[in-house]
Amino acid sequence: MSQSFLRITDTQRLPDTLRGGVVAIGNFDGVHRGHQTVLDRALAEAERRGVPALVLTFDPHPRTVFRPDVPLFLLTPPPLKARLLAKLGxxxxxEQPFTREFAGLDAERFVTDILDANLGISHAVTGFDFHFGKNRQGGPAFLMEAGERHGFGVTLVDAFRDEGAEIVSSSRIRELLCEGEVAEAAGLLGYRFTVEAEVTGGKQLGRTLGFPTANMALPESTGLKHGIYAVRFRCADGTLHDGVASFGRRPTVDDNGRPLLETFLFDFSDDLYGQTCRVSLFGYLRGEVKFDGLDPLVAQMKRDEAEARALLSGVKPLSELDRRLTFAAGPA
Incomplete structure (x- = not known):
């Protein structure tokens, strides 16, 4: 992440140097191609005006506040979302804290307190269907009228449709990932789906089998399909390595364990314990299988490695964001 990029969790603590900026407003879970149309407009408007470009988002996701009993598969938890936004420029x-108290703020106070007083925005950019304030009372027309009164401009961006004329949405992407369709999900994201977590110690069975793995515990709400994936792994020092990863419960050796992401990095032997690393998924190879012993498991792992190497040898960036995220070595 850029040294100068800031993550701010209290709108009242915005540095003076960022006041008067152009602000893109939304949840932006996934930072997918639809979101990027809003974000790109904000960046262009900020450049035109010669002012900073900011994003106003909400944490936790409003759905987890209103429906806490229904787990939400977040595509981009706040740290990863921040990395993507920094790479976009x-x-x-x-990251406005989203609580029931904040949700009860009426639309006029959201504009007056958050956008005007705390952020001092010069322009807002958001999706055409953005609603805010208690009972979603604030909508596009309200925001535009409020902007005229408070002295800031408003740009509304239409829904983005993919090549099949379908609207790109976070829910569509979640459904694809739940089915293991990572290539199709990448087409909607505009980059390869990526997870970020600390590498933890395991039973080191993979090492004894000749396939040492970097193990990561993902959030329990992660809806990614269990199975084997061709991946690219970014270490904490920014170096990139191809590999093959298993996400699931390891049915051959540990039926009842918590799902883990276990990545075997090709031609790599350094210690990664305690480092926060990222894994980007390029292809789904197969589902989980319970093998009749370790020998057939090792034989299949060798086939998985060969297939992943072949798949990754021909990949190309989907976009500039994808290139920066999963192809360009350097600062993480």
């Missing part, structure tokens, strides 16, 4: 993300 924003100066900062403001």
């Amino acid at each position: 924003f100066a900062a993300v403001v």
Whole structure:
């Protein structure tokens, strides 16, 4: 992440240098191609005005506040979302704490307190269907009228449709990932789906089998299909390595364990314990299988390695964001 990029969790603590900026407003879970149309407009408007470009988002996701009993598979938890926004060129993300008290703020106070007083925005960019304030009372027309009164401009961006004329949405992407369709999900995201977590110690069975793995515990709400994936792994020092990863419960050796992401990095032997690393998924190879012993498991792992190497040898960036995220070595 850029040294100068800021993650701000209190709108009242915005540095003076960021006041008067152009602010893209939304949840932006996934930072997918639909979101990027809004974000790109904000960046262009900020450049035109010669002011900072910021993102105002909400944490936790409003759905987890209103429906806490229904787990939500977040595509981009706040740290990863911040990395993506930094790579797109924003100066900062403001992660407004979303509570029931905040949800009860009426639309006029959202504009007056958050957008005007705390952020001092010069322009807002958001999706055409953005609603805000208690009972979603604030909508596009309200925001535009409020902008005229408070002295800031408003740009509304139409829904983005993919090549099949379908609207790109976070829910569509979640459904694809739940089915293991990572290539199709990448087409909607505009980059390869990526997870980020600390590498933890395991039973080291993979090492004894000749396939040492970097193990990561993902959030329990992760809806990614269990199975084997061709991946690219970014270490904490920014280096990139191809590999093959298993996500699931390891049915041959540990039926009842918590799902883990276990990545075997090709031609790599360094210690990664305690490092926060990222794994980007390029292809789904197969589902989980319970083998009749370790020998057939090792034989299949060798086939998985060969297939993953072949798949990864021919990949190309889907976009500039994908290139920066999963192809360009350097600062993480």
